[in-house]
Amino acid sequence: MKNIFNLTKEELAAGIIALGGKKFNSAQIFNWLYKNRVETFSTMSNLSKNLRPKLEEEFELSFFNIVRKAESRNEDAVKYLFELADGKKIESVLMIQPYGNTLCVSTQVGCAYGCFMCATGKMGLIRDLLPSEMTGQLLAIEKDKSVKVKNIVFMGMGEPLANYDNLKKAIELFSDSDGIGVNQRRITVSTCGILPGIKKLIEDKLRVKLSISLHSTFDSVRNKLVPVNKKYNIAHLFETLRDYCVSTKFQLTIEYVLIEGVNDGIVEVDNLITLIRKYNLDVKVNIIPVNPVDKLTFSKEEIINLWQKKLENARITSTVRIERGADIMAACGQLAGEG
Numbered sequence: 362m363k364n365i366f367n368l369t370k371e372e373l374a375a376g377i378i379a380l381g382g383k384k385f386n387s388a389q390i391f392n393w394l395y396k397n398r399v400e401t402f403s404t405m406s407n408l409s410k411n412l413r414p415k416l417e418e419e420f421e422l423s424f425f426n427i428v429r430k431a432e433s434r435n436e437d438a439v440k441y442l443f444e445l446a447d448g449k450k451i452e453s454v455l456m457i458q459p460y461g462n463t464l465c466v467s468t469q470v471g472c473a474y475g476c477f478m479c480a481t482g483k484m485g486l487i488r489d490l491l492p493s494e495m496t497g498q499l500l501a502i503e504k505d506k507s508v509k510v511k512n513i514v515f516m517g518m519g520e521p522l523a524n525y526d527n528l529k530k531a532i533e534l535f536s537d538s539d540g541i542g543v544n545q546r547r548i549t550v551s552t553c554g555i556l557p558g559i560k561k562l563i564e565d566k567l568r569v570k571l572s573i574s575l576h577s578t579f580d581s582v583r584n585k586l587v588p589v590n591k592k593y594n595i596a597h598l599f600e601t602l603r604d605y606c607v608s609t610k611f612q613l614t615i616e617y618v619l620i621e622g623v624n625d626g627i628v629e630v631d632n633l634i635t636l637i638r639k640y641n642l643d644v645k646v647n648i649i650p651v652n653p654v655d656k657l658t659f660s661k662e663e664i665i666n667l668w669q670k671k672l673e674n675a676r677i678t679s680t681v682r683i684e685r686g687a688d689i690m691a692a693c694g695q696l697a698g699e700g
């Protein structure tokens with residue numbers, strides 16, 4: 362039996378026509394599944410009585426099992442632990458914000474890329490998530506908390522662009538107006554710099570935002586912090602980011618975890634400004650505190666202020682990220698799906 366939540370509307374339409382139904386039935390079913398959130402085919406009352414039992418025979422409706430959840434002290438983040446059908450575990454984080462809730466979605470069980478300060482990277486890659494296992498995180502959390510998610514960030518466990526085909530389908534499912542209906546502009550894909558994946562986003566004309574975990578503009582430093590840099594170096598990365606900005610006209614986010622004595626020197630911020638200008642990038646630089654996964658120290662306040670001043674003088678927007686959920690190990694780089 363096929364899990365219906367893995368199918369885009371077009372794929373579902375093909376399946377329904379094969380069962381003797383009509384193409385428009387797929388939009389009706391999407392409405393039932395993703396808007397009305399029904400859990401049986403028999404409750405889909407506007408489908409013909411002949412079609413409903415055929416759907417039951419052909420498709421599986423499976424839902425997520427919440428193993429545990431933890432709420433942060435100031436109630437601005439909830440971390441969920443889910444068990445998948447094969448017993449593997451993943452985590453997602455709901456960030457509760459005045460301007461709309463954001464869901465941090467996982468895309469893989471574990472991750473192959475081994476970035477510094479990342480608990481998921483220490484697990485190694487176990488497997489990719491299916492589209493249904495990405496949308497399932499949102500469906501389960503919205504039901505559990507009776508909330509609506511406004512923004513989606515693919516920033517949970519895993520490297521989204523290393524699971525591109527399933528990610529693409531999940532983006533289609535999240536943004537389908539007959540389904541969950543999150544505007545693609547409210548979806549952000551975060552990557553450590555998988556260049557073929559960024560190129561595919563451009564080719565496929567997905568109108569999602571991109572966030573790049575940069576952390577250094579020197580290959581010698583970035584090779585250690587983000588090992589994939591040995592394969593896709595700074596020069597190639599910036600060329601690809603320029604192509605993304607030209608093609609989408611979207612502002613790119615550059616993530617920079619500042620670590621005292623490692624990547625917080627003035628030479629780093631000067632080189633960052635030089636590269637942003639050289640490649641004519643429209644960017645926002647997001648400075649992030651180091652979280653206590655490893656014994657690393659966040660840069661001193663005067664260094665952060667100096668970075669912000671230099672970026673401001675260069676007319677580059679910068680923010681210092683307020684970390685939500687560090688007390689429940691739900692902040693950036695802390696997800697590890699431990700049961």
Ligand code: SF4
Nearest residue numbers: 472475476479482519
């Ligand atoms: S930061 Fe992202 S890409 Fe890097 S190891 Fe962690 S999950 Fe993988």
